[in-house]
Amino acid sequence: MTLDEKAKLLTGTGMEGFSGDIAVVGETNGLVPGAAGTTCPIPRLGIPSIVLGDGPAGLRIHPTRDGDTATYYCTAFPVGTLLASTWNPELVERVGEAMGNEALEYGVDVLLTPALNIQRNPLCGRNYEYYSEDPVVSGKMASAIIRGVQANGVGASPKHFAANNQETNRMASDSRLTQRALREIYLRGFEIVVRESQPLTIMTSYNLIDGVYSSESRDLLTTVLRDEWGFGGMVMTDWFGGKDAAAQIRAGNDLMMPGLPAQHDSIVAAVNNGSLAIEDVDVSVKRILNLVLASPRFKGYAFSNKPDLEAHARIARQSAAEGMVLLENRGALPFSAAVKNIVAFGITSYDFIAGGTGSGDVNEAYTVSLKEGLTNAGYNLDADMAASYEKYIASENEKIKPDTINPLAAAMPKVRMSEPVPARAEIARLATRSDIALVTIGRSSGEFADRRLKEGDFLLSAAERNLIESVCREFHAAGKQVVVVLNIGGVIETASWKDLPDAVLLAWQAGQEGGNSVADVLKGAVNPSGKLPMTFPVDYMDASSSANFPYDYQASVSTPALLPGNNTKTKTELVRNVDYTDYEEDIYVGYRWLDTRGKAVSYPFGYGLSYTSFEYSAARLSKTGGVFTVSVNVTNSGAVGGKEVVQLYASAPPSTLGKPAQELKGFAKTQELKPGESQTVTITVAESDLASFDEARSAWVTDAGTYKFRLSSSSRNVRATLDAVVERASEIKTHNVLNPREPLTLLNP
Ligand code: BGC
Numbered sequence: 001m002t003l004d005e006k007a008k009l010l011t012g013t014g015m016e017g018f019s020g021d022i023a024v025v026g027e028t029n030g031l032v033p034g035a036a037g038t039t040c041p042i043p044r045l046g047i048p049s050i051v052l053g054d055g056p057a058g059l060r061i062h063p064t065r066d067g068d069t070a071t072y073y074c075t076a077f078p079v080g081t082l083l084a085s086t087w088n089p090e091l092v093e094r095v096g097e098a099m100g101n102e103a104l105e106y107g108v109d110v111l112l113t114p115a116l117n118i119q120r121n122p123l124c125g126r127n128y129e130y131y132s133e134d135p136v137v138s139g140k141m142a143s144a145i146i147r148g149v150q151a152n153g154v155g156a157s158p159k160h161f162a163a164n165n166q167e168t169n170r171m172a173s174d175s176r177l178t179q180r181a182l183r184e185i186y187l188r189g190f191e192i193v194v195r196e197s198q199p200l201t202i203m204t205s206y207n208l209i210d211g212v213y214s215s216e217s218r219d220l221l222t223t224v225l226r227d228e229w230g231f232g233g234m235v236m237t238d239w240f241g242g243k244d245a246a247a248q249i250r251a252g253n254d255l256m257m258p259g260l261p262a263q264h265d266s267i268v269a270a271v272n273n274g275s276l277a278i279e280d281v282d283v284s285v286k287r288i289l290n291l292v293l294a295s296p297r298f299k300g301y302a303f304s305n306k307p308d309l310e311a312h313a314r315i316a317r318q319s320a321a322e323g324m325v326l327l328e329n330r331g332a333l334p335f336s337a338a339v340k341n342i343v344a345f346g347i348t349s350y351d352f353i354a355g356g357t358g359s360g361d362v363n364e365a366y367t368v369s370l371k372e373g374l375t376n377a378g379y380n381l382d383a384d385m386a387a388s389y390e391k392y393i394a395s396e397n398e399k400i401k402p403d404t405i406n407p408l409a410a411a412m413p414k415v416r417m418s419e420p421v422p423a424r425a426e427i428a429r430l431a432t433r434s435d436i437a438l439v440t441i442g443r444s445s446g447e448f449a450d451r452r453l454k455e456g457d458f459l460l461s462a463a464e465r466n467l468i469e470s471v472c473r474e475f476h477a478a479g480k481q482v483v484v485v486l487n488i489g490g491v492i493e494t495a496s497w498k499d500l501p502d503a504v505l506l507a508w509q510a511g512q513e514g515g516n517s518v519a520d521v522l523k524g525a526v527n528p529s530g531k532l533p534m535t536f537p538v539d540y541m542d543a544s545s546s547a548n549f550p551y552d553y554q555a556s557v558s559t560p561a562l563l564p565g566n567n568t569k570t571k572t573e574l575v576r577n578v579d580y581t582d583y584e585e586d587i588y589v590g591y592r593w594l595d596t597r598g599k600a601v602s603y604p605f606g607y608g609l610s611y612t613s614f615e616y617s618a619a620r621l622s623k624t625g626g627v628f629t630v631s632v633n634v635t636n637s638g639a640v641g642g643k644e645v646v647q648l649y650a651s652a653p654p655s656t657l658g659k660p661a662q663e664l665k666g667f668a669k670t671q672e673l674k675p676g677e678s679q680t681v682t683i684t685v686a687e688s689d690l691a692s693f694d695e696a697r698s699a700w701v702t703d704a705g706t707y708k709f710r711l712s713s714s715s716r717n718v719r720a721t722l723d724a725v726v727e728r729a730s731e732i733k734t735h736n737v738l739n740p741r742e743p744l745t746l747l748n749p
Pocket of ligand 1: 159239
């Protein structure tokens with residue numbers, strides 16, 4: 001290959017919708033309209049383009065094509081956060097299989113999923129795409145998706161590597177953190193996926209880590225990812241990410257996406273002036289060629305453009321129901337046989353939010369609303385209320401015109417219309433003629449912007465609070481119950497109102513079958529078994545990262561920092577939490593902080609109710625070859641079938657390193673157990689899984705001593721405790737890399 005051809009291969013073909021020097025190369029433009037990008041073909045050598053498509057809730061392509069009567073809809077699966085809430089990797093693997101099959105059948109070679117950044121703060125705009133505040137949950141769920149996707153011969157692309165935990169100023173913000181926090185929290189999930197599911201590619205993140213763009217960090221991409229973890233695949237940038245193409249190649253970031261002519265030229269120039277070794281270029285070229293060779297397109301796979309959307313809709317419905325979390329239930333759920341007539345309040349009862357916005361959004365053929373789902377399940381929905389909501393929604397939608405000029409604005413979350421509150425007398429009248437009330441609260445967020453600590457976002461709006469209060473007051477006065485359904489993509493405040501209704505179901509953003517899945521749970525066709533993969537704090541500021549998060553930042557789409565590499569401010573001009581964010585909470589993210597502090601929470605990590613109850617018995621532990629095997633019998637002690645998630649938390653013996661009160665080390669979900677039925681679940685924990693990262697020794701260190709293993713049904717509900725004895729301390733050496741440039745002031749847990 002000539003140098004020009006090599007440089008072409010290292011830079012994608014540009015992006016549809018952007019004009020001028022970043023337009024798509026004609027030849028690949030029509031491959032799969034709406035896919036995120038293509039690699040550059042080299043026809044002289046028979047090297048085709050391969051196609052890369054988003055994203056975490058299913059494939060994102062244009063649903064229709066000019067001059068073509070066929071449709072190309074994809075299945076909107078539930079969002080990543082909901083999938084994580086299933087705590088069921090086998091089920092999530094089947095979701096991955098279905099997503100990967102749609103990619104394969106629509107001619108996409110790499111599906112840009114899963115997104116497994118840590119939910120460091122409740123308000124990150126993209127938390128809906130991400131899995132958890134805990135790296136083990138994130139890593140296990142992402143591995144399941146990758147195994148499923150790649151079983152189709154399509155590549156997966158775990159993203160965004162790494163420490164991409166806010167959207168504010170996302171292309172130029174510096175995540176400043178210790179090597180320990182990076183390794184234990186922010187890299188750990190990626191390490192799990194590399195070791196357990198061999199992804200064909202990885203996508204680097206936009207942000208800098210301790211002053212270096214992720215995509216330009218050789219310490220991250222070569223020393224840690226490849227040398228320490230053994231990653232053998234190809235690394236690509238996030239779209240337009242990073243600044244210096246030659247530095248990216250040197251670091252081990254092989255492919256620049258979507259690709260700019262200027263990047264091609266700078267690679268050629270850097271080789272010619274000796275600042276970039278041709279050997280480094282060749283290594284990246286080989287990695288891209290290996291990916292091309294393995295791709296369905298190179299192998300000539302004759303894709304059908306007809307995936308089995310009905311079968312996939314069934315998987316979406318089933319997985320969505322399994323990831324819903326029952327937060328409160330004072331005898332309201334499942335609906336009794338007497339419930340026939342339901343009145344549904346709340347915009348999202350009629351305009352259900354299937355997923356978040358941005359590249360994680362899917363172009364699905366339909367979304368089942370709650371109204372439709374309950375109607376399908378045989379309930380009568382109050383027609384007057386439905387008509388009045390539908391009229392309101394239509395007229396408000398008329399007023400919210402999408403911004404057609406600015407593509408970034410068009411991709412931003414829609415401004416949510418305010419919640420109408422029917423008059424008190426009207427609600428009272430509805431209470432006499434209905435058996436039960438539903439109140440739905442909705443939230444949407446996505447790429448480019450974080451959520452805010454304000455009414456209507458983290459906090460309920462005054463109208464939402466008024467709606468919940470009024471409906472509860474009037475229905476309770478009439479002896480009727482009220483169920484709140486949360487159709488949200490991230491954590492909101494719950495402590496101040498959760499005792500008002502008779503039940504609260506966290507439905508998340510449940511994909512295109514959402515309304516059917518909610519109805520399955522309300523009716524009791526599915527017994528909820530989802531558990532929270534993050535903590536719901538009482539107050540926003542209780543979360544350890546909140547003081548170091550842009551929770552009140554006022555962005556605008558014209559904020560120049562939306563574009564790459566333009567952070568030219570001097571040190572004194574840098575704005576805290578915007579240009580840089582200090583991870584002062586260090587490893588104490590989520591429950592690691594709150595449990596260590598013993599702080600009250602609204603709902604703890606790992607929490608979720610069921611329509612039945614479970615007993616744990618005969619907890620036991622054995623050890624062979626440095627691996628603990630922990631077993632416990634779980635018995636369904638209630639009256640209906642159900643599944644339980646058993647969580648294993650470890651508490652370390654006293655150590656010179658600070659340690660959280662407890663950390664999740666493994667989990668297992670039972671099968672559906674009939675009343676009275678038991679199952680033995682087994683969780684294994686290696687001694688090396690108990691290690692913490694000791695910066696002074698540049699090593700993962702497992703201290704000797706007695707660890708307490710807690711078998712729990714949530715981080716705050718311990719059902720059995722076992723002693724796990726590590727006789728001899730051990731360590732695994734690493735390289736001393738990725739340290740903050742200046743010391744950070746860390747919070748004291
Ligand atoms: C997002 C990625 C996505 C890419 C391609 C970026 O804006 O951060 O997650 O895969 O676009 O659409």
